[in-house]
Amino acid sequence: MLKIIIDSKYYRSQFDDWLAGGTIEYKGKNYYWSAQDSNYGFGWDIDLILEEDCDSLEDEELIIKTIEKCLYKHRNEYVS
Numbered sequence: 001m002l003k004i005i006i007d008s009k010y011y012r013s014q015f016d017d018w019l020a021g022g023t024i025e026y027k028g029k030n031y032y033w034s035a036q037d038s039n040y041g042f043g044w045d046i047d048l049i050l051e052e053d054c055d056s057l058e059d060e061e062l063i064i065k066t067i068e069k070c071l072y073k074h075r076n077e078y079v080s
Helices: 060-072
Strands: 002-012 017-026 029-037 044-049 077-079
Touching: 002 060, 017 060, 029 060, 044 060, 060 077
Parallel strands: none
Antiparallel strands: 002 017, 002 077, 017 029, 029 044
16 A cells, blocks of 8 residues: 655745655555755656665655655645
């Protein structure tokens, strides 16, 4: 099961950008993510924040694309 939650999403006028962050529940473990969109047409730059003993996450590309879709569609939660 994959569950993505967007905890915060806000616009910083002094930098003309958007910031977002939240949590991921995937295969019984919890992870965090953060994202930034500079409004220059490059899209969201999403970083997964993993625990020290976990240097990569299975299906990382799928998870990042799903987070990006949620951000563009203004969804606060995604469950599959």
